[in-house]
Amino acid sequence: MRPFLRRSGNIARLSQRQIESSVRNASARSLPLPYSRTFVPVGGRGYASIPPGDPNAPKNSKSQKDGQVAGEKKESEDAEKSAKETSQDDTVKSEEVGADDAADDSSLRPGWVKLNQKEEKIIETMLERSKARLSEEQTEEFEKILTQIRRKGVPPEAREILDHFQSGKLDILSSVKLMGHAIKVVNQAIKEVAEEDVYGTPGPKATEEPRQKSGAHNPGPQSKNERKSQGDGKGEDQKGGWSTGAIKLDATSFIASAFVTYLTWNMFMPGENSKDITFQEFRTTFLDKGLVEKIVVMNGARAKVFLHREAVSSVYPDSPAVHPNFFYYFNLGSVEAFERKMEDAQKEMGIPSSERIPVGYQEDIAWASALLSFAPMLIITGGLIYLTRQTSRGGGQSGIFGMGRSRAKRFNHETEIKVKFADVAGMDEAKQEIMEFVSFLKEPGIYQKLGAKIPRGAILSGPPGTGKTLIAKATAGESGVPFFSVSGSEFVEMFVGVGPSRVRDLFATARKNTPCIIFIDEIDAIGRARSSKNFSGGNDERESTLNQILTEMDGFNTTEQVVVIAGTNRIDVLDKALLRPGRFDRHITIDKPTMDGRKQIFEVHLKKIVTKEDMEHLKGRLASLTPGFSGADIANCVNEAALIAAREKANSVALIHFEKAIERVIGGLERKSLLLSPEEKRTVAYHEAGHAICGWYFKYADPLLKVSIIPRGQGALGYAQYLPANGDTYLMNAHQLMDRMAMTLGGRVSEELHFDTVTSGASDDFKKVTQMATAMVTRFGMSRKIGYLSFDDDQQQSFTKPFSEETAKNIDSEVRRIVEEAYTQCKDMLTEKKNEVGLIAEELLKKEVLTRDDLIRILGPRPFDDKGEFHKYFGGTPPGGDLPGPPEPPSPTDDGTSPRAPPPPIGGPGPAAPAIFKRIE
């Protein structure tokens, strides 16, 4: 600490030196040693020559005014003078200052003292330093205050501070005391100056009745006006502050902080309170003149010179060395060389050995570098303490670094969650089930008095995007009980034991907040069935997490009102123990929305969209166009439509935008850049025309919606899209399956009938047809030869087939037979309608896209009735305009199936996937 204390002790001296140097002119400042210029002693201040006068003595207002004018004039002269001022004799200076004071005394506040130039300069310099940190307005204010201080003087205590400041007798403690004192004094000074009108309005009353506030005995309109003309400064001044434009400035804190900033600045930026010199300079300037008191060798490298201050002041009165805390240093080559040089020098000077200059040795620690070397250790220790605290805060359960703490987010129904049940459309049963849970929690008595136990949990299962998370969010938003939401994957970490620990922590937190709901999304991440064939051993952590969940769900008794809701789209892989009653008692299946569900979901999302379409027709038509869409797909479509409309700079979102959005969501972008040769285009056109004609003339096929030969998405060169005539279908009979297969083969059959050769474009069609025929034989019991047996897909993928070789052969032959029947059916139809195929294909080549209306125009109305929703939305002209074309179909994925298109009929009934003419991959 020593060097630090030494520095702080030097504050005043160094400050004084800086201030003094700023008082002198530039040439004087740049003078090197020896100090040839005259030093102005501290005692030679002008104010000492002028008595402050009687504070109560009445003053003539005229003379005061004159004095003030004179004072202001003098001030400007002084300013000029100070710029030109050179180093001058101390006495001359004192006289000048005294004369100034005398001239200004008339404007002096009673009891206050006028500052001499040097003191003013000290304040100026002091505040000049602070200016860098002040705004322009603050600087302006500061200038005003300074003018007032020049004009009106300061209380005697303020001068005391400056006295201390100049004397250079400050150590760290007295600096702090001085700061406190300064704040008080400046506060007082500013208050009084402010009372007199800081903004330059003369304040006769202040002179006459210095302690009385101007408005106190002068109420009424005049006083009001006065106050107004003074910018309402009075009211603020009484509090020691005023407002300047946008800023609110407190005078006291402004000046005080400037002062304190200055002191602090100097404390840490000591500047020149020491100076390095050479041994030669040391010898000629000090040693030879007998000014050296002693020398202290610091760390064996530097010598610190202690001088006889009094002697120095008489020889070099202008030197900074007169100040007790100013030291000269010089570097030693080596201690021995230094000692030898000292010895020689003193011998030369004839100083007897008994009077030789004492030399001390001191090992000083460089605190900054010492602290720096300790820094890494301090950081590590601090870090460890922090981590220990974090760990202990987790109640010992959280493990190291809080890793075992649950990541569940707690939601407050009033704030964070904005989703309500009204935002969840088309899943009334699920909503009802969930609401029942909420009422269990809110009013358990109703159930308990009848002896019913509160269910422990519900599992929401269904395809992706069907709104499982949404309904959980709505539960949080409506239930009014704490809701903890966590994802299954958040339990999984690479550290052993973290998963179970997080489960424990989650349930412990939930129990503290009963009644409450825990929602675990994607529970299949941890709830997969435990396997006996666990060869890798890598699943141990997941299994112990699952075990912990099983334990916790068993663990809380029926009076603990904690309900666990979980979401998954793979309920089939979940561990049976998880699904048993007593754990997840309720299984709520959320399926893809029905036609009606889609309408409701469209309604929810269309509310946020600006559209002039007839809402009823719009949502019905969009719902018809989107069989197999999930809630998330619908939300995406609506948003995409708005984006398309915005891109087209439309004022509102129209039906055409929605249809484009649907096709984009399911199919991807048109690939106009993919250019086909005329021959290829012709093949594609005839291929698609074959599908279209089949769709038109087969009774049980889905009616055609659109056929196109524009390439789209990945690898699709053309497609035909159909929509189920009777809305969503959940069952398919053998006729429908046969017609669909025949229609799917229509592309290849058409190629055979119209060209010499066939192409690879029908590969996707064959895949679908095979799948359909296989399903008919192995799952739907539609083959007399195989009978009513089921050979599931999953089993077929295993190493051993669950049927004999003979059955395998029979399955093969039955699948083949069915496909051949479909082929024959298709060939008969297309041979009969060969002309129509040609018409459609040629029209396609011309227009590239044909809609249902085009087909009606060319072929006449479809010979079968289109019933239900299809007829309603696509069979006539919609309200308010022409019938817009149906959307384009989805494009296929790599495996040839549409990415989000309705599921193919193999897994269950549904609309036909678009027939796609694929290019060679």
Ligand SMILES: Nc1ncnc2c1ncn2[C@@H]1O[C@H](COP(=O)(O)OP(=O)(O)OP(=O)(O)O)[C@@H](O)[C@H]1O
């Ligand atoms: N029934 C619905 N009503 C309104 N919007 C819905 C509905 N279902 C889904 N959505 C929309 O779809 C978005 C995604 O739904 P959500 O995240 O709930 O699906 P999810 O079933 O949890 O999917 P995943 O199983 O993939 O997690 C929702 O934010 C919402 O905009």
